[in-house]
Amino acid sequence: MATNTVIDARGLRKEFTVYKKVGRLKRERSIVAAVDGVDVRVERGEMIGYIGPNGAGKSTTLKMMTGILVPTDGRLTVCGMEPVANRRHLTRRLGVVFGQRSALWWDLPLRESFSLLRHVFAVDAVEHARRLDRCRALLDLDEFLDTPVRQLSLGQRMRGELTAALLHGPSLLFLDEPTIGLDVVSKQAVRSFLAELGATGDVTIVLTTHDLADIERLCERLVVIDHGRVVHDGGLDALHRRYGSQRTVVADLATEPTGPVLVGGLTGVVDAADPRRLSFALPDGGLSAGALVAQLAQSVELHDVAIVEPDIDDVIAKLYNGATG
Template identity: 65%
Template structure:
């Protein structure tokens, strides 16, 4: 569905070279990215600010021409075949709108039907599904300029899907949304991804989106891919471990060692202890603990993906 080989995008910028002089310098926003994305995949594409995420999406959609390398979507080269490609992809950029600012949302959808020449029955069927899943009916007749950010983003996602694209590019779709709107967008995208009918490439700084929606995670830093795989593989690669938090009736004996774990923290005068599960399961750790201590309560804490990704960036 999507192929990139040694994809590169350089920009020429002017930087100070003295009090009155500036010189040109070449900056690589994308530096040799090679990826293949299969039909039906939902891929999280993440990285720090300036890593090259949005630049990659703009090359995939035909907005920017690559400096070098190869890129194809549906076998089409995005820039020279941009018109043909536009009929087969949907795009949502969080800071850009494809809706008509002074028209009611319903009229924007109607105009998009004519732009993409979608048969009325198909348009109505897709719009009905989006209205139900994204709860659009309450503001369909409201001018776009009067919509809240969450309402407008739900409208943007609908607009991107009304012509039946096979690939959906989402750049920060939940940025700045309230909890209700964010939940609505995530639920809709989760159901869309579960059908396998649309390939989704999602960039976001909200890692909860990635955990909820994406089976595959691509991390880019300084224009280069530093991880391509599952979230579980990322945890394994960077030594993420689950933790066992136990509340005890009395502190553990001095020098106590629980096999396969290490003590990550002690609180409340020794009555709460956190064990990192290094080389054992939670069940084995609990069994070993209750044999020597009176346990009042316990919980298993999954590793925090934000902490893992932050460590990955620092390592890069």
């Protein structure tokens, strides 16, 4: 029976045995749960951000989903299959870009790596050419297609890794830190490519990253894991609401105000460095940014207006620290 669910994890748990030295000769054995009852469901075509602090259980979860690790407990299906028991078949359905592993041949030109991957996955030549042409156009690969992989810059190699992960037409793509260490231009190229790829709905994408700008620009849904448990599963807006973060309207007035500026029950806070600049923090569920600007324009002459989104880094830090907002 057909289903739109690509990943279905119920009560997923992974335990490791850890030995700790006690005294000079003895070792104490303990069981540590790296993943402790994760429930997550990902539907076809979704692009989700899967994040957490170091040691939270992200990598362990991904290794179970790709069939590298056997779960200790719980249920897990990926693309309708149990990952470990069907690892060979599942590999053909997955694209994986992990920062510590490469799918490219170090001493071969990039073009030849792509050709070898076509044979490894037994991809039809016409399909392979079509997918490669698309990646060449979107990721600007042509200038270094004939360069050995070992001579590529980090940004060029990452674009090559993304292409390699997609040439066999996977239905699920795992990305681990795809923009880490990249310069601004390369980051923008990778993000634009992923945004376009996600917009087609052809590939389900799970993105793990410490660069929260990637999450903000690419993912509508965010799954946050900490100490092996899911502590948030929802949109960024819900996360901001949960932890009390606020959008801010910053207004530059044509002239310095002669007194407090009050709009819709909100008082503008004067910038210490520029008395003509006022900031209005928008409470959740209160006056919208558009309504505030419209009312403000009726009472003062505006020179410029900007809407400042809450800093997701601060929100995530609150979440990790167990704040309740």
